[in-house]
């Protein structure tokens with residue numbers, strides 16, 4: 001949100017509206033919500049349970065569609081892209097990390113990290129070095145050949161982080177990335193997210209219930225009554 005006049009933000013959401021309908025009830029989750037983030041900026045999104053944080057992140061990540069509104073990446077609209085184009089966009093420009101790791105259990109740590117590249121049509125030889133390097137950066141050099149179910153919860157989440165970064169995205173979307181971990185493992189994952197994003201110049205939007213972690217980001221936004229409000233930094 002710190003763009004100086006004339007500078008295009010990395011990612012902009014304009015006028016997002018989203019409602020869910022259940023029987024006769026309509027829940028308005030997002031109401032003319034505006035948001036933008038600059039290259040390399042790290043923001044936290046907090047809010048009460050059920051306020052719509054996951055829904056917002058899914059929409060920003062083009063995994064869900066708003067009822068109305070527009071998303072712009074580096075000034076280009078994403079709204080007119082078809083599913084195939086959006087899938088390519090996500091693969092190239094976005095990294096995702098969720099509360100649960102969503103790794104493929106039948107594959108090893110390094111195979112999981114290489115996967116986004118292989119899906120994009122890159123050769124295994126091309127992906128092996130960056131995957132190995134990232135596993136080293138998340139302190140898992142000794143676990144590269146382990147299958148997912150042979151890793152601890154913290155190790156699985158660090159593998160998921162390596163996978164999220166392997167395509168060198170510009171923006172990391174993290175939904176409660178430490179929510180399923182004990183405090184110590186969660187802190188390790190959070191510190192890695194922070195340091196790797198800083199080192200790689202990545203922007204990040206992190207949904208969290210943890211105020212202590214949120215305070216360590218560049219800014220905090222509260223999702224309340226279907227709009228995002230920036231909290232003045234403590």
Ligand SMILES: Nc1ncnc2c1ncn2[C@@H]1O[C@H](COP(=O)(O)OP(=O)(O)OP(=O)(O)O)[C@@H](O)[C@H]1O
Nearest residue numbers: 020021022027029048049050051052053054055056
């Ligand atoms: N597909 C859906 N259909 C109907 N209602 C939905 C759907 N997805 C989410 N909701 C409702 O929208 C609201 C927001 O859900 P969401 O998961 O985005 O909240 P959240 O802020 O991430 O919650 P939490 O902090 O508990 O994870 C909730 O009341 C939820 O029940």
